[in-house]
Amino acid sequence: MERKHFKQETIRERNGAEMEYIDMHVHSTFSDGTCTPEELVQIAQEKNLKAFVLTDHDTVAGVEQTIKAAEGSGVLVLPGIEVSAVYQSKDIHILGYDVDIHNEEFLEQLDHYQKERENRNDRMIQLLAEHGFSISKKKIEERFPGAVMTRAHFARYLCDEGQVSTVREAFEKYIGVGCPCYLPKKEITPEEAMRCIQIAGGHPVLAHPMLYHMERREIEVLVRYLISLGLEGIEAIYSNNSKEEEQYLRQLAKKFGLYITGGSDFHGSNKPAIQMGTGKNNIRVPAELLKNIWKN
Numbered sequence: 001m002e003r004k005h006f007k008q009e010t011i012r013e014r015n016g017a018e019m020e021y022i023d024m025h026v027h028s029t030f031s032d033g034t035c036t037p038e039e040l041v042q043i044a045q046e047k048n049l050k051a052f053v054l055t056d057h058d059t060v061a062g063v064e065q066t067i068k069a070a071e072g073s074g075v076l077v078l079p080g081i082e083v084s085a086v087y088q089s090k091d092i093h094i095l096g097y098d099v100d101i102h103n104e105e106f107l108e109q110l111d112h113y114q115k116e117r118e119n120r121n122d123r124m125i126q127l128l129a130e131h132g133f134s135i136s137k138k139k140i141e142e143r144f145p146g147a148v149m150t151r152a153h154f155a156r157y158l159c160d161e162g163q164v165s166t167v168r169e170a171f172e173k174y175i176g177v178g179c180p181c182y183l184p185k186k187e188i189t190p191e192e193a194m195r196c197i198q199i200a201g202g203h204p205v206l207a208h209p210m211l212y213h214m215e216r217r218e219i220e221v222l223v224r225y226l227i228s229l230g231l232e233g234i235e236a237i238y239s240n241n242s243k244e245e246e247q248y249l250r251q252l253a254k255k256f257g258l259y260i261t262g263g264s265d266f267h268g269s270n271k272p273a274i275q276m277g278t279g280k281n282n283i284r285v286p287a288e289l290l291k292n293i294w295k296n
Contacts, residue, residue, distance in 0.1 A: 020050040020287040023277045024080070025095065025207070025235065025263020028054060029144065030062030031082075032152040034268030037066035040276070044075045047277040050287045051076035053097060053263070058083055058113045059148045060101040078294065082207060084185070085193035087222060090214070092190065093207040094226075095235060095261070096197030097293045106200035114148065116186045121149050127181040128154065128174065133163050151175045151182075152270050167270070194229040203293050205233035205261050210245050220252065227256060233292065237262025239279030259292035261285075 027033030028040055033056070035043065044052050054066050054077060063079045070077040081096045099106065121137070128135050135157065143160075144153050155170035164170045174181045197204045206226060209219050223231065236249035237260065253260045262285035266276040273280045 019284075021048070021277060022050055022285050022287045022290060023052040023264050023266065024097070024261045024285060024289070025055050025082075025238075026052045026266045026276060027056055027082075027268075028062045028066065029147050030059055031056035031148045032150040032267060032270060034156075034270050035266075037062055038069045039268075040066060041069045041073050041075055041077070043276045044070075045073055047275075049075060049277050051078060051290065052276070053078045053080040055080040055082045055095055055263070057081075057148060057150065058110060058117070060099060060107075060110070061146070061148070063101050078290075081197065081202070083193040083196055084188060085190045086185075086187040087190050087225075090212050091185075092212060092222070094190070094193045094197060095205040095207045095263075096200070096202035097205060097261070099197060099200040099202035101200070103200040106196065109196045109199070113188065117149065120183055120185060121154075124151070124154065124175065124181055124183050127183070128158075131174065131181060133158060133174075134161070135163075152267075156270065190226060191229055194226070194231070198230060203232050204230060205235055206231060207235045208238050208240065208265065209234060209249060210238070210241055216248070223252060223256060223258075227258075231258065233259040233261050235263060236260040237283050237285050239264050239274050239281060239283060241281070241283075259289070261289055261292075 026040060029036050054063055056062055060079060060081055067077045079099055079101050081099055083094045083096060085092050085094060125135055125137055140149060140153055140157055143157055147153060154175055155167040158164045158170050159167050173179060176182060194204050206223065214222065223234065234249050234253045236246055236253060250260055262283065264274055264276055264279040264283065266274055278284065
């Protein structure tokens with residue numbers, strides 16, 4: 001696939017007043033979302049979004065299908081990824097924008113992450129079975145074909161099969177951190193996550209900093225550290241952020257000369273309170289933010 005660049009004319013203001021909006025943080029069935037690429041495009045049309053970035057966890061497998069699904073729709077789909085890492089025993093996420101989805105070294109690294117994830121998943125499925133649940137790798141793969149499996153898929157399967165009452169129950173009692181069927185991930189360092197994005201020519205952005213339950217001085221230390229590795233931006237407009245938190249992140253980005261991005265973190269029914277394009281606090285992400293990354 002030829003790398004696409006965002007056209008300036010798609011981010012103009014209409015009649016000097018009505019802005020065009022986007023979503024820079026969206027997940028599909030290729031990771032832990034519940035909407036197919038085709039469904040995402042349909043929702044984007046219904047929400048009157050000009051564009052969205054597909055940012056599945058540790059995979060770009062769904063990008064080409066989503067771009068193809070959007071042909072003729074009036075919705076622009078752009079390539080991205082969300083890479084997980086561990087920083088001082090906390091999970092953090094780095095968004096990678098405009099990654100080259102055909103870069104061989106990049107794909108090899110993602111394949112390595114996938115194999116590590118599969119080993120962990122196999123062991124967690126075994127633990128769930130030992131705790132009396134009717135679950136197997138084959139059943140999960142049949143239910144979620146082609147997906148990059150996560151704990152969210154286990155929880156959804158158990159809920160759909162009536163073995164737990166809710167997805168939340170599955171996490172709180174069985175597969176959440178510290179629960180009997182939970183196993184920690186093999187740690188990927190921030191350096192590795194940043195390099196993974198950079199080798200594909202991508203632009204690294206710190207995702208949802210307020211979710212990491214850090215003091216603000218700790219967030220600033222994290223940002224300084226990531227800047228030393230090549231961080232370019234901060235996701236300031238986000239579903240869970242209060243207005244005050246968004247303003248803080250805008251100021252933090254300005255302080256360090258970073259740009260801001262924004263997104264809903266849409267996962268479909270896995271996070272039912274979050275809507276594509278508007279999140280759960282009626283966020284709006286102006287299309288002009290794409291100019292920081294797709295410059296032509």
